[in-house]
Each structure stands twice: as structure tokens, then as C-alpha cells.
Amino acid sequence: xxxxQIFDQAIERLHSEGRYRVFIDILxxxxxxxNARCFAGHNGPKPITVWxxxxxxxxxxxxxxxxxxxxxxHDVGAxxxxxxxxxxxxxxxxxxxxxxxxxxxxDGALLFTSGYxxxxxxxxxxxxxxPGCIIFSDELNHASMIAGIRNSGAExxxxxxxxxxxxxxxxxxxxxxxxxxxxxxxxxxxxxxVAPIHAICDLADKYNALTYIDEVHAxxxxxxxxxxxxxxxxxxxxxxxxxxxxxKAFGVMGGYIAADTRIIDVIRSxxxxxxxxxxxxxxxxxxxxxxxxxxxxxxxxxxxxxxxAASLKQMFRDAGLPVMDSTTHIVPLMVGDPVRTKKIAxxxxxxxxxxxxxxxxxxxxxxxxxLRFTPGPAHTADMRRELTSALIEIWQRMxxxxxxxx
Amino acid sequence: xxxxQIFDQAIERLHSEGRYRVFIDILxxxxxxxNARCFAGHNGPKPITVWxxxxxxxxxxxxxxxxxxxxxxHDVGAxxxxxxxxxxxxxxxxxxxxxxxxxxxxDGALLFTSGYxxxxxxxxxxxxxxPGCIIFSDELNHASMIAGIRNSGAExxxxxxxxxxxxxxxxxxxxxxxxxxxxxxxxxxxxxxVAPIHAICDLADKYNALTYIDEVHAxxxxxxxxxxxxxxxxxxxxxxxxxxxxxKAFGVMGGYIAADTRIIDVIRSxxxxxxxxxxxxxxxxxxxxxxxxxxxxxxxxxxxxxxxAASLKQMFRDAGLPVMDSTTHIVPLMVGDPVRTKKIAxxxxxxxxxxxxxxxxxxxxxxxxxLRFTPGPAHTADMRRELTSALIEIWQRMxxxxxxxx
Numbered sequence: 187x188x189x190x191q192i193f194d195q196a197i198e199r200l201h202s203e204g205r206y207r208v209f210i211d212i213l214x215x216x217x218x219x220x221n222a223r224c225f226a227g228h229n230g231p232k233p234i235t236v237w238x239x240x241x242x243x244x245x246x247x248x249x250x251x252x253x254x255x256x257x258x259x260h261d262v263g264a265x266x267x268x269x270x271x272x273x274x275x276x277x278x279x280x281x282x283x284x285x286x287x288x289x290x291x292x293d294g295a296l297l298f299t300s301g302y303x304x305x306x307x308x309x310x311x312x313x314x315x316x317p318g319c320i321i322f323s324d325e326l327n328h329a330s331m332i333a334g335i336r337n338s339g340a341e342x343x344x345x346x347x348x349x350x351x352x353x354x355x356x357x358x359x360x361x362x363x364x365x366x367x368x369x370x371x372x373x374x375x376x377x378x379x380v381a382p383i384h385a386i387c388d389l390a391d392k393y394n395a396l397t398y399i400d401e402v403h404a405x406x407x408x409x410x411x412x413x414x415x416x417x418x419x420x421x422x423x424x425x426x427x428x429x430x431x432x433x434k435a436f437g438v439m440g441g442y443i444a445a446d447t448r449i450i451d452v453i454r455s456x457x458x459x460x461x462x463x464x465x466x467x468x469x470x471x472x473x474x475x476x477x478x479x480x481x482x483x484x485x486x487x488x489x490x491x492x493x494x495a496a497s498l499k500q501m502f503r504d505a506g507l508p509v510m511d512s513t514t515h516i517v518p519l520m521v522g523d524p525v526r527t528k529k530i531a532x533x534x535x536x537x538x539x540x541x542x543x544x545x546x547x548x549x550x551x552x553x554x555x556x557l558r559f560t561p562g563p564a565h566t567a568d569m570r571r572e573l574t575s576a577l578i579e580i581w582q583r584m585x586x587x588x589x590x591x592x
Numbered sequence: 593x594x595x596x597q598i599f600d601q602a603i604e605r606l607h608s609e610g611r612y613r614v615f616i617d618i619l620x621x622x623x624x625x626x627n628a629r630c631f632a633g634h635n636g637p638k639p640i641t642v643w644x645x646x647x648x649x650x651x652x653x654x655x656x657x658x659x660x661x662x663x664x665x666h667d668v669g670a671x672x673x674x675x676x677x678x679x680x681x682x683x684x685x686x687x688x689x690x691x692x693x694x695x696x697x698x699d700g701a702l703l704f705t706s707g708y709x710x711x712x713x714x715x716x717x718x719x720x721x722x723p724g725c726i727i728f729s730d731e732l733n734h735a736s737m738i739a740g741i742r743n744s745g746a747e748x749x750x751x752x753x754x755x756x757x758x759x760x761x762x763x764x765x766x767x768x769x770x771x772x773x774x775x776x777x778x779x780x781x782x783x784x785x786v787a788p789i790h791a792i793c794d795l796a797d798k799y800n801a802l803t804y805i806d807e808v809h810a811x812x813x814x815x816x817x818x819x820x821x822x823x824x825x826x827x828x829x830x831x832x833x834x835x836x837x838x839x840k841a842f843g844v845m846g847g848y849i850a851a852d853t854r855i856i857d858v859i860r861s862x863x864x865x866x867x868x869x870x871x872x873x874x875x876x877x878x879x880x881x882x883x884x885x886x887x888x889x890x891x892x893x894x895x896x897x898x899x900x901a902a903s904l905k906q907m908f909r910d911a912g913l914p915v916m917d918s919t920t921h922i923v924p925l926m927v928g929d930p931v932r933t934k935k936i937a938x939x940x941x942x943x944x945x946x947x948x949x950x951x952x953x954x955x956x957x958x959x960x961x962x963l964r965f966t967p968g969p970a971h972t973a974d975m976r977r978e979l980t981s982a983l984i985e986i987w988q989r990m991x992x993x994x995x996x997x998x
Contacts, residue, residue: 187771187800189722193854196721200861207861209681213874216669225683240870241673251670255875256662263622264657264879265844267647272949272964275615277631299845300705302869315602316595329868337743365593394593433870438671439705448599455606455613461954462735463708464646464839468619469661470873473670543678548867558678 204525205546212236212541219247219564224541234535235569237542237559240375242407242515243487244564245437250476255438258472266465270297270454274465282475286442289405289413289478290428294450297471299463301402301431301441302330307459308427308443309334309369309398315452316365322356322395324348324370324381329548331369331400347374350385357393366395372415373403376550376558378512380415387424396426406435407488407515412481432470436477440466490563491515494570498561501574506588507581510556517559518545519577527555530580538576610931611952618642618947625653625970630947640941641975643948643965646781648813648921649893650970651843656882661844664878672871676703676860680871688881692848695811695819695884696834700856703877705869707808707837707847708736713865714833714849715740715775715804721858722771728762728801730754730776730787735954737775737806753780756791763799772801778821779809782956782964784918786821793830802832812841813894813921818887838876842883846872896969897921900976904967907980912994913987916962923965924951925983933961936986944982 200206211225214236223231245251258278268274279297286295298304309331313319319340323331326347335342343360345353353368360366368390370381383399390397401414409417414430416422427449432440443453454460481487495515502509502519510518521527527544534540546555561570581588606612617631620642629637651657664684674680685703692701704710715737719725725746729737732753741748749766751759759774766772774796776787789805796803807820815823820836822828833855838846849859860866887893901921908915908925916924927933933950940946952961967976987994 187769189771189802190854192722192771193858196858197854197861207677209676210679211681211683211686212679213683214668214673216665216667219669223683225686236673236679239673239679241669241671246670246673252665255665255670259622259658259661259665261622262620263625263647263843264652264661264876265647265839267620267642267645267652267839267843268949270615271613271955272951273616273618273642273645273947275617277617277619277629280617280631299709300869302865303705303709306865316598329864333743333864337739363593365595365598396595431870433671433673437669437673439870439873439876448596448603452599452602455603458735458739458954459708459712463706464837464845467845467873467876469875470670470845477670541679543674545678548864549677 204528210535210541210543216247219244220562222541224535232539234539234541237540237561237573239560240434241437242435242560242562243437243481243491244562245406245435245477245481245487248437248477248480250480251437251473254476255469255473258469262468264469265467268465269461269463270465271461276468276471278468278471278475279465282471282478285475285478287444289411289482290416290444291422292428292444292446294447295442295444296450296454296460297466298441298460299466300439301429301433303459304429304441304443305330305400306334306337307457308429308453310337311453311457312367313338313340315456319365319367320360322353322366322368326374326377327369327371328400335369348379348381350382350389353386354389357389357395362394366393367398368395369398371400373514373516375403375516376518376545376556377510378514378516378518380513383416383419383421387421397424398427398429399425400429402429402431402434403516405430406481407491410485412488432474435481436474438470438473438477440470440474487563491561494561494563494565497567498559498570501570505574505578507577508589515560517561519557519559521555521557522553524555526584527557530557530584533580534576540573540576610934616941616947616949622653625650626968628947630941638945640945640947643946643967643979645966646840647843648841648966648968649843649887649897650968651812651841651883651887651893654843654883654886656886657843657879660882661875661879664875668874670875671873674871675867675869676871677867682874682877684874684877684881685871688877688884691881691884693850695817695888696822696850697828698834698850698852700853701848701850702856702860702866703872704847704866705872706845707835707839709865710835710847710849711736711806712740712743713863714835714859716743717859717863718773719744719746721862725771725773726766728759728772728774732780732783733775733777734806741775754785754787756788756795759792760795763795763801768800772799773804774801775804777806779920779922781809781922782924782951782962783916784920784922784924786919789822789825789827793827803830804833804835805831806835808835808837808840809922811836812887813897816891818894838880842880842887844876844879844883846876846880893969897967900967900969900971903973904965904976907976911980911984913983914995921966923967925963925965927961927963928959930961932990933963936963936990939986940982946979946982
């Protein structure tokens, strides 16, 4: 048994497919986002513009968030010191769960250390509690939902992406007496499209299924108070469990679910991924509290971001760049090959100081490798124009196709 | 299908077994730990003394840690804004991984959002990469290791707790050509005993197995530089993967592994729980960097804690309280019944302002419910005496057995 050889082969597979990942080493400049400093492969920090952050609204830089974290740091210290059950249940946690329940119009909410963990822990536990449960899962669901479903051991039926006819077909052929859970996302973050929430809830009503929606790319960003697509479409009350993150639009770190108190109590009491882990640092929780409260009452960040995204998409389309058909804030450019995608990203960083990460398998299916831009309210019109010019130059240099709009 | 009924039954099972968990709502007083404020069930915050925190050395309150977090907060902001691959790889992360690799004398290290995730992600990925791998697991391994092993789908052979003869028996009966991984902890946190690391490594050498040690209750606390039991016993170089947490003795939040760069690269490249999650907030990482560096050069905290633990164990023994046979900083009192354990904890909190959480199933096996005290360098001799007196009074009031030492 030669362990080294097996590990070497695993790494070699990534190199040979052109998808070995190199992490770009950066520090953001607080108060001047999207400006940042890049470390790796340069002599000293080099200034760059970040175009691929999920801190969509720059709330991670917001003065209220920074002030709240500083206050908590000085009031209670760095970490929580324990699990939620053993010393790690601070008053901040209790307050934030109440705030998140209110955001989604639910009776309760539960914090996790990340959005990944909230999906994994909730889905795996829920399907274990419901004997014989079958999970109906959108084929493009995030890796963390897939992990939770697989770890539950429950039977899974995958429906074609956003295809309610296919979903109904699968529901109709399933024993009516069996517990059912439909798991899907609101905004699919690599394509930027949106689920037909009401149509899915209609099916859930018809076939007596529970619903689980992942709103990680939507909370804070859609709906009058930032309650996500389910708030915007007035569908939150129809959904059993809404899952969200505190690490993207809210700008900090962590994940959560919101649901009725009965379900919250079950997950709280039975999910190993919730029970057996040190709770979120109170410093983070304090920052999120400020962020959620701010975005409940302020729509300026949401509007600024929507405008920036619409403008960038239009510039890309006008230039004939292969911008994908996103209906949200996500602006993906399809390249379709991992080596070429990485080369474009490398040129952008080295020659233009533009940081955008190449997106490859397993984050997206092979053959759909892409660049994914996330313009925010702090990306100026000048930045958008410079980015578009840079991409046109690189597309021409690499002899890629620029399809001018008809 | 009545979902509500199933959920209600799940909760009712907990109530009927006396193990429904009530989280105590607290805020620590920075600079005055173990003093804190308790919120739930009282009119306004009530002062308490925390006796069950895993912030073993009070590093979560250390001025260097607080200052480093404040600096990062003002330099780069609240969150990382992305996964390690997509915008979330800050210079702090790179520096901390280098510092942790050095702490354990390994070539590389990898950060995770928690210790739970580091165990789950690493064990499940490792066993998938090694075809046909069999995992040999100590029967008292933590829930997160059990999750990782189960999620790997690999065959598991459980050896009796710390029993190297049983482990050898299981290894000897296994096909020599099959990849093998021995997974165990250094300090078992609910009993306070320590694994025979060298004996296990001898078996790993003899049977060509990889070794994985969970040092979450030991890093920062044992060894001249806080490298854990494996450093204290000069065994780190014999172990394939050392796993640790940043949320206990280091006082903040997060988890990691340290190993040779080949293994780090494999886990970094293949583990969904690492890849698909927003990276640790740079504020946390900056705090941990300060904490790890401080504990590498200062032994005062370790010594203070060892003295406090030895003193408290002696006081408990002298009083005839049923202190368990711990060889570490953990001071568990065996009660053996969930209802009685909770009642003692409730009296301590309500009448004495002493906060210690009852430990029940599934954290420990049924019938071994206990109170678990974690005295630290900041718990004074007066606090220890008051705690012991309170316990004696409660033991007498509840007519429990006080076995005076012979």
C-alpha cells in the first residue's frame, strides 16, 4: 500500500484536467472596497479590484457592522467558548435568532456555523426524523444540500432544474403516505436564475410535501426588507424551512434556518452538526445583528447593486461578450473550458489588476467553466467600463468569439 | 402524513427521558472572566461564574487577541466575502496555516470553519480517496469524527476505548493490502483521559496504517509550545494528520488539520466541506494568529490551568464528591442520571450563581450523565472553595452519597 502514490495521482488528475486550484492571496481595504491588495506571485502587495466577492452589498465594510463587532469584542471577548448547550449560548445569539425569524415571518430561527453546515445538518436530520422520507431535489442544488441529502440516507429523486412538470411527475408516482420534502434554491448562484417558488409550493400543497428553500444568494438582497426572493414574491409563509447565510449579503459569517418553532426545536435537539460544535463567535453575531437590522430598513444597497448588475450585463451584451442569461445580480460569462477560463483570469489579474476567480468543476458542470462577476453598489461606472474594455482586449488577443448583438 | 405529530413525538421523547436541553442565555464580562451575566429566567442580567467554558485558558479575553481582532476589523472588514477559492483567501489565512503547520512540525495546514467540519470533511474525503479504506475508530470518538467516518461510506472497525490490544486484533485480521486509517483523540473531553499515542503509532507502523488524531481539547494546552499531547510526548512526527480547534484553548473559532503538503493538497482540492463554504472571517483568523503565537512562547496560562484543575480535583476528592478519574484539565463529577444532573445544575445556577451545564446523552452514554467543570487560570482559590461548598450542600440536600476518601 503506497499512500503517497494514491495522493499524488489524485492531485495529478486535477492538473491534467486544468482544474487544479490556486488560491489568490488578498486583503481587502476596509472603507475602499472593492479595492484590495494581492500578495501571491508579486513583489509586495499589489492593488487590485475585486470582482468576485459574495459580500454583495459591501456590508462587511459597513460602519454599523464594524462598530457593533468592535463593541462586542470589548464587551464579551473573542469567542463563545462552547457549544450552544455548554456555555456558548450568548444573548447575541438569542437576539439574532429572533431577528431572523422576524425577517422571514417565521416563529423561530436557528444559527449554524455556516450556510454549508445549516444545509447539511438540517436536511440530514429532517429526513432521519421522518421515517421513509423521500427528498425531491433540484439537479443544480448546492453541494451542501447534496451532502445533507446523501448523509440523511433518505431516498432522493432529482428533478430537472426548475422544471415543475418533472417535479410533479416524480411526486405523482410516489406513495401518498410517504413523507416528502422538496429541496431547492431561490437564486442559483452560478447561473443567476430564479426558482418558480409559487409553482413549487402549489405542488407541495397538492402532494402534502414539506418545502426547503436555500436563499443564501438572496437574503439581504431581495424583498423590501431583504427577506429574499420568498419575501419579494410573498411566498415565505408557504415555505416550511427557509435557509440563509450570514456570510454573503450580510457580510460576516455563519448560516441559519427559519421555520416554525416545532421544527426549530427538532433540529436544535437532534442535529449533530448543530449540537457538537462551538457556536458562532459573539463578535460575528453582533455584526450580523447590525447588518440584518440595517438592511431591513435600507434599500439603497439593494438598489445600487441591481443597477450595477444591470449596467454591467448591458455593457457585456453590447460588446458581444458571452454573458449568460441571468435574471439576478450574478453576471456570468461563459467560456466553456477550464484552461482558457483560468488564462483569462490570470491575464486580468496580472495585467489589469482585476480579480475574478475562474469557476470550474466541481462548482459547475464540466464544459461550462466560466467567469462570474458580482458587481456591487461600490463598483463605479468607470470600473465597469474598464473591466469591459479589458475583457474585449483579451477576447480579441485570444481570438475568442465576440458575437455582436443583432 | 401528519408531520406535526412526528415532530411533536420527537420532542416528547426528549422530555420523557429528561434530556430536553435548555440553553442558558449568557454574556461574558470581558476582562473579568469567569464572571458573566445570565439572562434567561431572571429579571434582568444576573451575575454568574462560568465553570463549563472550553475557553480553557481565557485566551478569548486576552488583550493581544482582542487587539489583533480590532486591527483586522479596521484593516479589512467583517467577513471574508467568499470561499477560499473565490475571493475568501486572505493573507491572514495563509499566515495562520503556516503558523499552525509550524506548531505541529508539519509541512502544511488547512483551516476549516470549525473543528466539527475539519473532522467531518477530512475523514470523509480521505477515506473516499483511498480505495477500499478501512477506518479503525476508538469507541469514544467525538460525534464529528463519527459523522466523517459514516459520511465516507468506508468500512469502520470500532476498537474499545484506548485498548491497543483490541486495536491490534482488528488490524491483524484485516487484509494487509487494504488502506487503513486509525482515528482517535488525544484528550477525551468528557472523561479527561489520554490516548496511548506511541503504542497506537507502533501499531500503525507495524500494519502500515495512517493515523489521525483529534487534539481539540489539547492544542494550546499541552506541550512546551502548546502543540498538544502529541508535542508533549514527542509523537507529532509519527502521526499522519493532527486535527485541532481554534475555538477552545485558542479562544476564538474555527478548526484545522496539519499534515504533509501532499495530504493538505488532496483535502483542499477534494473536500466539499472545505471547498463550498465561506472561509473564516479574517477578524477571527487575526485573533487566532495572535493567540497561537502567544501560547507558543508563554506557558503561564497552561501552568495556571493545570494547577487550578489539580486543586479542584483534590477539593472534590477530599469532600467525597464522585470526581471521575481524569488525568487532564477536565474535572467531571459523575451523577449517572439526567434528571438529577439537571436538578443539581439548576440549583447551582439559581441559588449559587454557578453556571455548569448538565452533560447528557448523546454527548455521553446514557447512565453516565455528569457535571463537567473546566477550571482555568482565572478561577481563583476562593471560587474553587465556594464551588466545593455549594456542591457538598446540594449533595446533602438531595441525599446523594458523599464517599469520604479512605
